[in-house]
Amino acid sequence: MMRSIARRGALISALWLFAGTTQAAIVNAQAHRAQDGALALSWTETNGAAVDVFMGQDPQAPLDQMTLVSKADADGRHSLTPASAAARQYFILQAADGTRYRLAERLVPLDGAMNFRDVGGYETTDGRFVRWGKIYRSAALSGLTPQDLEKIRKLDIRYVYDLRSVDERRSEPTRWPDTGATMASLDYDMDISAFMAAFADGPSAEKVRAAMTSFYPAVVDSHKGQFRAVFAELLEGDDGAILYHCSAGKDRTGVQTALILSALGVPRETVIEDFLLSNQHHRMSGDSGPMAGMPPEVLEVLGGVERPYLEAFFAEIDRRYGGVEGYLAAELEVDAADIQRLRALYTE
Known part of the structure; x- marks a missing residue:
């Protein structure tokens, strides 16, 4: 079952997966839109392990139909330029053990409508x-x-x-x-x-x-x-x-x-x-x-x-x-x- 990450206000609750005795978790995952239109992703992998970041424009796309935009990302951050973030993007964060989490920006930024x-x-x-x-x-x-x-x-x-x-x-x-x-x-x-x-x-x-x-x-x-x-x-x-x-x-x-x-x-x-x-x-x-x-x-x-x-x-x-x-x-x-x-x- 594909897991998603929910943005709850400014904070994201932890999503935990137990695999044997190894505890893997991505916590505090967020997608923030900057004033210049750039999109910044941030997260924490509690074991300190690197995460692969995949991106696509289909919210239900399987991993093999998404683009790898950051491999073995260990700093817990990834940014998209305003041009790359102009279209609505969806992400999968894949932990080292293969666990996958979906993430997207909750707000759809529009010039002529609020709260979309x-x-x-x-x-x-x-x-x-x-x-x-x-x-x-x-x-x-x-x-x-x-x-x-x-x-x-x-x-x-x-x-x-x-x-x-x-x-x-x-x-x-x-x-x-x-x-x-x-x-x-x-x-x-x-x-x-x-x-x-x-x-x-x-x-x-x-x-x-x-x-x-x-x-x-x-x-x-x-x-x-x-x-x-x-x-x-x-x-x-x-x-x-x-x-x-x-x-x-x-x-x-x-x-x-x-x-x-x-x-x-x-x-x-x-x-x-x-x-x-x-x-x-x-x-x-x-x-x-x-x-x-x-x-x-x-x-x-x-x-x-x-x-x-x-x-x-x-x-x-x-x-x-x-x-x-x-x-x-x-x-x-x-x-x-x-x-x-x-x-x-x-x-x-």
């Missing part, structure tokens, strides 16, 4: 790993540049689900390359009453934070139709990848991702850590538009996510359904057999 991330790489409770290059998440896609469209074309995304309301979709229509992908959504009006109340007598970080915390349990009911549709498409298991998104790619999209990763067997703490990565990849400007003149501390809350938000969502489904699997079965039409199919399709 690959959901792959996370370890599950049974020692498997979520496949890279199969499930993507993002913020709004209305500002994609021609270069972004070309980059997205190469991701082989066959299905795009828009979690936004009718008004959001109308005000910022999605741009998408002509790839034949299915574009899906569900018409609804967004209930923003809690946020309007938070702004009634002047916004404050505390009031906005309270509104956000109350929003998350509400999506258990308000967005179950959208969540159900994404799971139904995942269960189709067709070739190619799927993408879902909302406006900021952090709240509704964050909950959708939490449900998917939980269904695949990723531990809850890892799911929360992935949720919090939006704080690194989404920003909100107060220079113009409806946020113009907003106090910085309010913008910070509106533009980010906090652990209690997702915990409030989980608490609601734990209370009402006994956990994620209960919610999936009762509301999203995903039963135990479907969960096994999802894990067969999207973990390795």
